Amino acid sequence: MSNQSLEGLRSQIDAIDLELLELLNRRGKIVENIGKVKEEQGTNRYDPVRERQLLDTVRDNNEGPFSTATLQHLFKQIFKASLELQKVDNQKTLLVSRKKQPEDTVVEIKGEKIGDGKPHFVMGPCAVESYDQVKEVAQAIKGHGLKLMRGGAFKPRTSPYDFQGLGIEGLKILKRVADELDLAVVSEITHPNDIEVALDYLDVIQIGARNMQNFDLLKAAGSVDRPVLLKRGMSATIEEFIFAAEYIISQGNSKIILCERGIRTYEKATRNTLDISSVPILKKETHLPVAVDVTHSTGRKDLLLPAAKAAIAIGADAVMAEVHPDPATALSDAAQQMDIPQFNEFMAALKAFNVVPQ
Numbered sequence: 001m002s003n004q005s006l007e008g009l010r011s012q013i014d015a016i017d018l019e020l021l022e023l024l025n026r027r028g029k030i031v032e033n034i035g036k037v038k039e040e041q042g043t044n045r046y047d048p049v050r051e052r053q054l055l056d057t058v059r060d061n062n063e064g065p066f067s068t069a070t071l072q073h074l075f076k077q078i079f080k081a082s083l084e085l086q087k088v089d090n091q092k093t094l095l096v097s098r099k100k101q102p103e104d105t106v107v108e109i110k111g112e113k114i115g116d117g118k119p120h121f122v123m124g125p126c127a128v129e130s131y132d133q134v135k136e137v138a139q140a141i142k143g144h145g146l147k148l149m150r151g152g153a154f155k156p157r158t159s160p161y162d163f164q165g166l167g168i169e170g171l172k173i174l175k176r177v178a179d180e181l182d183l184a185v186v187s188e189i190t191h192p193n194d195i196e197v198a199l200d201y202l203d204v205i206q207i208g209a210r211n212m213q214n215f216d217l218l219k220a221a222g223s224v225d226r227p228v229l230l231k232r233g234m235s236a237t238i239e240e241f242i243f244a245a246e247y248i249i250s251q252g253n254s255k256i257i258l259c260e261r262g263i264r265t266y267e268k269a270t271r272n273t274l275d276i277s278s279v280p281i282l283k284k285e286t287h288l289p290v291a292v293d294v295t296h297s298t299g300r301k302d303l304l305l306p307a308a309k310a311a312i313a314i315g316a317d318a319v320m321a322e323v324h325p326d327p328a329t330a331l332s333d334a335a336q337q338m339d340i341p342q343f344n345e346f347m348a349a350l351k352a353f354n355v356v357p358q
């Protein structure tokens with residue numbers, strides 16, 4: 001075959017490629033319009049029956065030289081790309097999305113403005129054990145000019161035989177101590193039916209890692225006017241985490257603080273793997289403030305300070321850690337809670353790091 005005819009054939013291919021490109025994008029525009037119509041109708045974007053019909057049409061009309069399987073594979077890729085096109089469109093409409101609201105959400109809790117650009121701290125024991133225990137930690141928190149006190153009353157534990165928390169009694173202790181010292185209480189609620197009761201005792205409703213996809217609980221927390229601290233599930237992707245927050249905001253409550261608390265990986269040197277890069281990703285994708293729980297992500301006292309520095313440096317709005325007057329006797333997470341002198345050192349080191357208001 002002469003060079004000239006080869007060039008002629010190649011220019012035919014070039015023209016067809018341009019035509020294909022134009023046709024694919026024309027198809028894409030129609031797909032976008034279909035997406036809009038489906039959204040108005042509230043119908044599902046993915047339609048397997050329609051896709052089957054299209055694949056059958058390819059089979060019935062294929063005259064070669066490509067095999068039907070090859071062509072069906074190529075068309076499957078086109079269908080997949082079309083769905084992706086609609087997905088990007090769909091994400092624009094998420095209420096937690098930065099595209100929906102470009103400015104930061106600031107969650108105000110008794111004067112503390114989480115998301116105002118300064119680091120905030122949520123400190124306190126893993127579990128509420130007694131009034132005296134909570135009071136001692138609360139005084140140390142107050143001593144550092146901090147406002148937010150955490151403490152677990154409902155404790156979802158890995159083993160059903162481990163300490164399950166004091167329940168409502170624990171919430172009452174937290175509330176009493178917080179009132180005495182003008183602190184705000186952050187505590188976990190594990191059952192949708194307890195959300196209403198929690199309003200009497202809590203300034204922030206925490207939804208724990210194990211409940212991140214408890215959709216009834218998310219909806220219940222979303223239907224009240226109280227800030228929610230939502231922890232990332234231990235095996236949840238960032239996308240799943242964002243959708244969990246969307247469950248809350250979709251019910252009307254936009255006072256949400258996202259909390260990275262480490263994810264499960266093969267690494268055993270730490271209790272979980274602190275996914276530090278999730279912080280800027282979450283802040284980029286959503287308008288919500290982001291906290292980092294340095295206790296449960298690392299599970300190691302010697303890593304609390306470097307992890308807290310990293311969290312603040314990468315843009316976290318709050319750091320959460322556990323403090324207990326006598327960690328050795330704690331009913332849960334004994335190994336990883338700071339005692340009060342360690343907590344004082346932790347705060348002093350962060351002040352020296354020059355990120356915490358003096």
Ligand SMILES: [Mn+2]
Binds near residue numbers: 126127333
């Ligand atoms: Mn704990």
